[in-house]
Amino acid sequence: MKLLNEAKHLVKDNIRDYGMYIALIIIMVTFTILTDGLFMSSRNISNLLDSAGYIAVLAVGVMLVIVIRHIDLSIGFLAGFLGAIAAILLMQVGMPVYIVIPIILILGIFAGTITGFLVAKIGIPAFVATLAGWLIYRGAILLVTEKTGTIIINDDVFNAIGNGNIPSLMVIGGVHLLSLLVGALAIVFYIYSTIKNRRNKIKYNFEVVSKEIFILQLVFVSAIIGYITWVLASYNGLSWTVIIMLLVVIVYHFITTKTVLGRHIYAVGSNPEAAHLSGINVSKITLLVFGSMGMLAALSGILYTSRLQSATTTAGTLFELDAIAAAFVGGVSAAGGVGKVTGAIIGALVMATLTNGMNLMGVGIAPQYIIRGGVLALAVIFDVYTRKKRV
Amino acid sequence: MSEYILEMKQITKEFTGVKALSDVNFKVEKGEIHCLVGENGAGKSTLMKILSGVYPYGSYEGDIVFNGEVQQFNKITDSVGTGIVIIYQELALFPDLPVYENIFIGNEVNKSGVLDFNKTIVESKKLLDKVNLKVNSETLIKDLGVGKQQLIEIAKALSKDVKLLILDEPTAALNEDDSENLLNLLRELKKQGITCIMISHKLKEVISIADKATVIRDGKTICTLEATKGEINENTIIKNMVGREIEDIYPKRDKKTFGDKILELSNWTAYDPQVGRNVSKRVNLHVRKGEIIGIAGLMGSGRTELALSIFGNSKSYKLQGDLYLDGRPVNLQHTNQAIKAGIAYVTEDRKGDGLFLLQDIKNNISAANMKGISLNGIINENEEIKVADHYKTSIGIKASSLQQLVGNLSGGNQQKVSLAKWLFVGPKLLILDEPTRGIDVGAKFEIYSVMNELIDKGMSIIMISSELGEVLGMSDRIYVMAEGEIKGELSSAEANQEKIMEFATQ
Known part of the structure; x- marks a missing residue:
């Protein structure tokens, strides 16, 4: 009984953080029931994660842009454009894939920094500056694909990024060993870091949850990681897309929570004036965040182009809005200073799950848009409501 | 002759436990220029906010009698309706709109919702003449200096048929010429029968223009000085402004040696x-x-x-x-x-x-x-x-x-x-x-x-x-x-x- 009460309080106090996890689980369970388990099949889950990749990395980047009170509309077509450049370099120039990928990422950083320069140094509102970028990159895609139309890519290494899986080392009874190992490692790391974190908090008399709840938490999260790994490992194993997504999450989560740079980003977002008066170089932070956005847009372009195994003339259409929607579903606040990397990823997963689930059920495209719009509105209403309650 | 246009009686205002004003009495005669002086935080602005309806009736104790009637202002438009207009230190003008639109903002000359620009411009010219301001009424506000902007605010007040004009530190941001100009205009308006309350920190101005000056300190009226009795001078005002005992809440420092x-x-x-x-x-x-x-x-x-x-x-x-x-x-x-x-x-x-x-x-x-x-x-x-x-x-x-x-x-x-x-x-x-x-x-x-x-x-x-x-x-x-x-x-x-x-x- 005491345990139940504490759990209740915990959910109540952290409803902002837990809200989207709960929403994701509810949506998943609902689809599983409605599709007689088809949704939870290995094949579908693997498919869902792969299709979420290119929006998820954009969502992480744009979440940080929104945290510092700006917006970036140019990222969709920038991703599409850089994807086309990658295809040209591979197929027409004949560069090897190991050189093409770094070049594309650097071009992305360069493009993002230009946007950042316009916003931070010239003082153009981000909405306008990136709307201009939106038009320019859209034109640029059409320009570079004008003669050829869709560029088909037949480089196996490049195409594996969006379609391939990590080597299995050994298959035991239809289960891929390396994927299992990665999952097991993730669980061990999760348990180790949360226990360490809890010890620290206890040492400094910070509030912690009771031991029972803590163990429950550990078991629950480990079970979820374990289950998903098992599901994936018993199909084709972890895909490269999932590995890239995980890397982006780990790196960005680390930067935002453990580094000085991350702290400065949130400081600029929550009060730019105070940040400036604390000696933080606000325009440098703005440049960096837009630069990172450009790099992630390039990564998104690579993922998408590789998944289609071709660069199309319309690649990137509406990616930016999908990513922004995912970031808001993931709890980023338009007022600045609030937002998490894990949130953005969960937001992207929620949106991808909705699309995937409704596709499985054969829901038409029209109701799909309406339902996703409704979910976005609900998420923001929820955010505004819980924020009011807190202060 | 003494007929009070405004009497504020026993005004008390509390902000969550802190008394900002206690039993303030403030009387203004018709047609005079009455200055309100006091340190920062003495309660001058709070008193004026009560008068203009920013703090609505019921949020304070006491009575406001204006033109012989007890008033219950619930919002700013209520006080403006009776002829009380307040001009704040931060001017409430729209920099990208022309002078004539600023003068009539919120009070537009219209026929069933459609603006009558010609009439607006003609009327605004009349008002500009009244405040002795020679600018084209189509000039944008942002192209005018602060001194002229201040006069536009007064023209705006005149458009609302003002009886009592309240100015909150009108000269704080002005240079000397502009300040002098403004004070002359106030004297001019006084001749036309407009009563004026001015909050000011510049005692020279107070001395040169005030018929009466009320000193407020720590949320209380200390005294009202009269020019005709020769009471408005620097010494008397300062003495009344600061006369508080300094409490001994300042910890002492023993060693006092200063380096480079x-x-x-x-x-x-x-x-x-x-x-x-x-x-x-x-x-x-x-x-x-x-x-x-x-x-x-x-x-x-x-x-x-x-x-x-x-x-x-x-x-x-x-x-x-x-x-x-x-x-x-x-x-x-x-x-x-x-x-x-x-x-x-x-x-x-x-x-x-x-x-x-x-x-x-x-x-x-x-x-x-x-x-x-x-x-x-x-x-x-x-x-x-x-x-x-x-x-x-x-x-x-x-x-x-x-x-x-x-x-x-x-x-x-x-x-x-x-x-x-x-x-x-x-x-x-x-x-x-x-x-x-x-x-x-x-x-x-x-x-x-x-x-x-x-x-x-x-x-x-x-x-x-x-x-x-x-x-x-x-x-x-x-x-x-x-x-x-x-x-x-x-x-x-x-x-x-x-x-x-x-x-x-x-």
């Missing part, structure tokens, strides 16, 4: 391109090691601007003159350079530009010195907690834990967090801007004690304050500012409230 000059400004002038005037003018001052310098002056006298121009020129003023740190000339172009050079600035507006309200105590304390808790850009959270915990105990921040959001702390504890943030940087010179505004006596005492400890450790402090008691009680030397200039320098021995007020109201 650590900061010196010579002919320091700062031009603010955004407002288009000099916010600091030819300032000369110095601070020695181990010294507390008080900078007194009224609001808007340029004290904060001076501090910001020293602290890495954070508002991008155009600077002239020299800044010496430890005898060497320096040029600080960003706040992080100032911090590196050993200067810290605790802002006046802690919620606005001082703290990160949505972040917790420990993040706020480390915000200006991340180097102190990180290695190669990676934060050492244990170290951060230790640091925050150290300051929490040493300066007595009262909070449930270091994880509490700063937005949920009381004013005094928020101020201590701001202070802790800068102490962790370890500056040589600490600039405190209104360090005790809005905090209770107990927390004030604690902050004063911290200041003394810092001085004992060899730091120097510049304290900007509007509270005379605090300036007198804590400072070793006092500079008084008005209109961006240093009007006087007083040693702690020779300083008293009257002398400071004399300089501040020049």
